[in-house]
Amino acid sequence: MTIQCSKNLIAIAIASALSLPVSAADKQESESTMEEVTVVAKKLSHANHVIESSMIKQQSPASSILAIMDNLPGISINEGDAFGGDDWSTSITMRGFTIDGNQQQLGMTIDGIPNGGSNYGGGAKANRYLDSENMRTIEVSQGTSDISSASLEALGGTFNFVSADPAFEETTTLAYTDGDHDASRYFIRHDTGRIFDNTYAYASYSSTSTSRWVGEGSNGGMQREHAEVKFITELGNLSITGRLSYDDADEDNYNSVSLEQFNQTPDWDQLTWNWTGTPHLDQMFAEGWSTLRENTLGYVKFDYQLSDNFSFQITPYFHKNKGRGDWIPPYLVSAVDDEGNPVNQGGSIGSTYGFTDQNGTPLAPAAGCEQSFTWPWDSGPGLHPACYSDSAVPVMSYRHTHYEKDRVGLTANAQWSIAMNDIKFGLWAESNERNESRDWHKVIDARVYHHFDATPYWTQYSNEFQTDTLKFYLQDTLDFGDLSLNIGAQKYLVDIEKTDGFTNQQTGKVNSDSDVLFSTGAIYQINSNIELFAGYSENFSAIKDGVLEREASTLENIEPETAENIDLGLRYNTEDISFSATYYTIDFENRITFIAPGSDSDGIDYTIGTNGSYLNVGGIESDGFELSVNYRLNDQWSLYSSYTNNDSRYVGDAPGFTAGDKVIDSVDDMFVLSSDYTKGDFRLGASGKYTGERGDAPSYTTFDFNAGYFVPFDGQAISSIDIAFVVTNITDESYLSTGTGNGTTFFIGAPRTASMTFTASF
Template identity: 40%
Template sequence: MRMFGSLPRVSLLALMLAPVLVAMAEAPAAAPDATAAESRSPDARTLDQVEVIGQATSYAKTSVRQESLNRQHIQSSVNDALNEVPGVVVSEADPTGSSVWGTQISMRGFTTNRDTQQIGTTIDGLPNGGSSYGGGSLANRYIDTLDLETVEVSQGTADISSRSNEALGGTLNFLTADPLQEKRLRMVAGAGDNDARKYYVRYDTGLLGGNTRAWVSASSARTNDWIDGSGHARNDRIAGKFVSELDKWTLTGYLSYDDSDEPEYTSVTPQQFATNPDGDNLTGKLTGIPYLDQNFRSGSRALRENTFGYLRAAFNGDNGFKASVAAYGHHMEGRGDWIPPYLVQVNPDAPGTQATELMGGKTVYGGTNIGQIYFVNPDGSVAAPIAGCKPRLGFSAEYDPNCYASNVHGVQSYRHSHYDNDRVGFTADVEWRQTFGAIDNTIRGGLWYEKFDRSVTRDWHRLLNPGTDISFDHQPYWVQYKDNYSTDEKMYYVEDVARFGPFSARVGVKQFFVDQSRSRVIGASENVSSDSKSDPLVSAGVTWAPPVQGVEVFAGYSQNYAAIPSTVLGETDPARFRSVKPETADNIELGVRISRWPLTAAVTLYNIKFDNRIVYLPASLVKGIDYLNENDGVYENFGGVESNGVEATLGYGWDNGWRINGSYTYNRSKYLGSGDTARDTQLGIVDGAIVIGQATQIVVLSAD
């Protein structure tokens, strides 16, 4: 269940019992009462909520503060740490962020959730593979909250080097903590509402051989859903990182494994929420009536296993030349569950004979959906509803057991969607900084290549004891389809930054090349392929430091891009798909920063126009191709979104260590119509209407 509002959400688990911290090490060691802040790397790369002055950053870039991370309860997701960043709202179905289905991140009118990806995500600068329900994965599948150093948030006019093809509205770069210089063993335990509990341990090696340090961590977390407690979530994780400094080279490696099994929450309408704000229409008990039991919470689950790792080598020639190369890999296996209130009839059994789907032992691959089986007679044959039966309120006759003979038995399926994803890729970056008279000039460039192969398989299993439990026959009675997807992605960028006196200017260009294909291995569907590329995407900006200490004015412009999602390949006919174009956005920013102790402040004005929005059109709205009546609909580029707003931050500190921070965001995001009033009306698009799910005003206050 998602909720949107003007103020950040306060979770029950934020009040969980204070974690028990035990720090042990061979000398020298951290004090037993060390704070969470001391437990993080002394080489922290975090910044305050205002970017450091003088870095020629001509766009809004902020980082999650250490104090914000220290306030997170140990079972929160790394995404929740973003809620104190100006203009960012993270909505999660529960305080632990355990629901893939119910997580949404919003920023400047752009959204990342289970089916819309408009905000880029990277892990230590490397791509997460997308944030859709079927993977890649959200950042909380790669990093434990206690291993997080910070999150760099590039809003709107994102860093040109960002390795993401979803960054229409900016990029979130989640940075893992570096190993400590000293040896340490850290153990953390926490407990809270809804039987929440987590155990975490991390060991830092300290310096090995004078140039290498590493850590390894493990955690295990459990919680129940907050509605009726019937859904049990589990998450287990192990991760490690090393850093080796060898003369002019720095080698870094990271590896993580995450195993999660989580019940989902379902979406509710505003009317349903007003009627019952404490429920989501899922239930915790089986009734024996399949139509009701399809809402059994434990039958709607997301199972995910993620393994991610990278190796990076960075060179610093101490003469203005820097370079880095990185290689990474990611494997995800996942499953999404649901228990439909019927069996799908895929075998042409004669009337009055036992239903093959009920008996088990046979699997149909592909095939045709003949119909649905809702109830069966004692002999296993398909039961028919009583003619003329008037069903109870909320039921149709085929679902109502009162419309059948008294001795029938309800049947159900356990439908699985299997995801198997493999990604490998590499990045390369170079930078050369030289002084030419009064001009301090830096030119940099880079490449990114990724090979992404994934498969999606949907199969159907019979429930063995409908109404009693959800155990199922592990041999499916129907494998509905299997699709193989392949994506080759390439990106280059080049940028020049010139600093002269109080001014700096930058200009750059980047371009994406994306080749995608989908082949149907099981089932009937045409194969689809797409070879697309973006236009050269321009990025430019200027900064000016006026003769006032600690003040910097900046302005920036960028063209952002999102590749056609691979899901579109699976649901659009090949002929129509050729006309679908990638989504694009133009970002303009103007702002001022102040960093002068004890004051930090910033104000940013922005305008973003998002074009070529990809929208699913029902078949009734598709014109010109008669055979499309055989399909449910297609995807097309249809209108867009325009956002205007202001973000303001203010911080003030005292010499005794206390600091207050606050931010205010006003955002107005509106839909842009297609120019076809009839089509807009049927799709529910009102030109100029406020975008659904985007907070208009956001206020954040904190004291540390």
């Protein structure tokens, strides 16, 4: 194949050869020969890894892209849904740091653009921005993030999800996935090839739907619509890259269970799938536990090569997030102001009632009716139908928590090589406006279904948060031949304000600036195959705006979270083997914890609102080691393995734990072994992962299997067809996947799940 192009487009040609889709001839060649073993890590003075191509094939395209990095050392990805279609039950742990519904201690970026937080309430993980077909790789920095990383959460490292570049030739790709649990997915991508003599672009769209694997019938599920556009334009020494993604997801959640409940019914999360007309039962109806999210993220990157030794990038970006979280409390509330007068916004709950007469007048339970029922059916005395006459009408609410976020920002990075110095410097600036409100809607007729009145009968709270961030960084790497040294410093300036949406008055303000954060490291090249590295960094996580939500939080006594990370390691690379070993130790201070009112009570507190408080409660000390190896046996076979040993313990006493206790949900040991085989157009892969105990949750081992066949058609209208088959948890292991941060409840891991994907390129 002969390609005529300008010198400035050579980089795109190379990049497109590594991206999807590619031409039929190129893909046939790549599929029929064994790929070279990729380098496990970059030449950095801290532990870092990138995913292998085989890891993408281990997951169905219908799955979340988060699951792709689960086999890397130090990382545990847990999702309650078989295809990762429920943010509520998703968590990520690495070296004792966690992303879950309550904690955001790991940074996440997409093409270097900050994701806007990974929390459930208004955040968005990488799976909201990127389809697997449009992903080139995932760069993982364990423990220490790259100094230029734009994140306010990178206490324990970062994940950078890198999107694929447009293909060099015009190509159209269609794919369909069908799988267990009613999984169905349509995907289309069109690459324009070269247009305007200097531009390459693609546009893609996917539609994915699945059902919850728990239960049957009306057991809920996930529906996701996703679109992406990306272009690259070369103008002399200036390269312009633009990308826009849109994601609209409607997810029904999974519920966490206790170890006792799991042992009793290991395939049931206590949610129901038949509407009974009895509110204290129907509060657990699966379709009433929902997460609705809409995310749009766009950026334009200007990359200018000023000279052979100086370049800079400027990337303005924007992000719009809109969403809702649903629950269905088994009662209506009567809200009152401070003087006891009824209100429809603000105030507090004066009383609740679960039954009315035929005219809608609240009824009191029969005298002496103090029944207590086993959770999850226990909603307090007076909510069981046995407390009322047969003519009583049950009532319930549909509670909505609304999330909106608008971010605009800019990253600017420069690199200057002079003499023995490689200098990096830059900044990150962002304005983040987040709105959160909660309203209660009356279920029109609880005896029939959960259809609700669109007009809320009470708005519990409405808050606006403004977060302004400015980060500066500077790093110099000195090259002494076999030895390179680096030293860097970064500084965060973070201001957060809260405004009451009812009064438009500022009700909270906190400064979350960091100290000057230093980092240093060294790499020593023993020979062409072996290098040693060591690194030290001071990491930082700003106070979250959620701290200002809680009226009892004492802001003047809350400090930002910090962590000191030390990595010592070795990398060994030959043509057939890539090996990495790292020992690390981490000192995490000023850990911020939420203390809920009545946190020792059973059941769901639907009325918690803005009560409770945040406070610093000591910290965490972690140490451990990580090993990974990729070995190419021959042109057909390759083996990959990783092992992690981690010991994370609390420092200082706090509610729920004492000093020296193991960190809730942290994993002590993980071991991965996988093998991939390629012969001609046929491919085959299998992997297994052992995950050790996490508090009360027992250890477990899961195995996955994948196979595929690629058929090229040279000179035909269809250039190629690919068939891919994936089975996760092939032994149907029953296990608890991820905790909820309290050490007592966990989400149930998904059962054996199979899917098949047909892909055609034109």
